[in-house]
Amino acid sequence: MSAIERLPSLRDEPPMDEARFLAFLHARSEDERWELIDGEPVMMMHPPSLKHQIIGQNLERLLNDALEAQTSKLFAIREIGLALEGNPTFRPQADVAVIDNDHGENPYFAERFYFAAEVLSESNTREYISAKRLRYAEHPLCLYVLILSQTDKAVEVWSRSNEWKGLVYRSPDDRIDLPEFGFSCFLRELYARTDLA
Known part of the structure; x- marks a missing residue:
């Protein structure tokens, strides 16, 4: 099944909300x-590729290092369900938040989040x-949404402070700054320990 393909049995159903989604999950295999x-x-690709996981881990570690350095009460976490108040039909799982x-x-879903990132994959x-x-x-x-490629070194940074206009970074020496989190890194650091390093 592709990432955006609907289940045939649900095509004529009204949009699913969180309660129906959780009931749906309980009826599915834990491997999905x-x-x-x-x-x-x-349905998301399972399991994610090693490169996908390494890129997510690099971002999580760099964010947590920055947040801990400024003794913030915030922390980064991978593969977490998120909730958007007022929109029960949206319950994503971010690669990093x-x-x-x-x-x-x-x-099941964090209702307060300050950053979300997605690592692109084939699915x-x-x-x-x-x-x-x-x-x-x-x-x-x-405050920020990041989209990271895993086929080439490319990171899109979308920010509230820039009116949600995206900036694309492609050079290994490009510096990505997220000042609200005390975060600053070179693009190459996000791809450490992969074949794109």
Whole structure:
């Protein structure tokens, strides 16, 4: 199944909300990974490639190093479910997100997040990633959305401070600065320990 293909049995159903999505998940195999995007359950590639995981781990580590250096109450975490208040049809799983200890009462999805990142893979299309990026930007606390390629060194940085206009970084020596998090790194650091390093 492709990343944006709907399940045939759900084509005539109304958009799924969080409650129906959780019931749907309980009926599926634990080996499957699903997200809810605009009311549609979307199966993600499982398992992610090693390169995908390494890039996500690099970003998580660099973010946490920066946040810890400024004794922030925020922290970065990988593969986390997120919730957008007022939109129960959107329950994605971000590759990396920045949250705080007060992430809400929902045991499955963090309701407060300040940053979300997606590592592109074969199973997610531009349309799918664009939908997630736009929804992440709707969260009033979210400051940044990053999209990282795993086929070449390329990172898109979308920020609230830049009115959600995207900047693309391609040179290994490009510096990516996220001042609200005390974060600054060279693009090459995000690709450490991969064949793109």
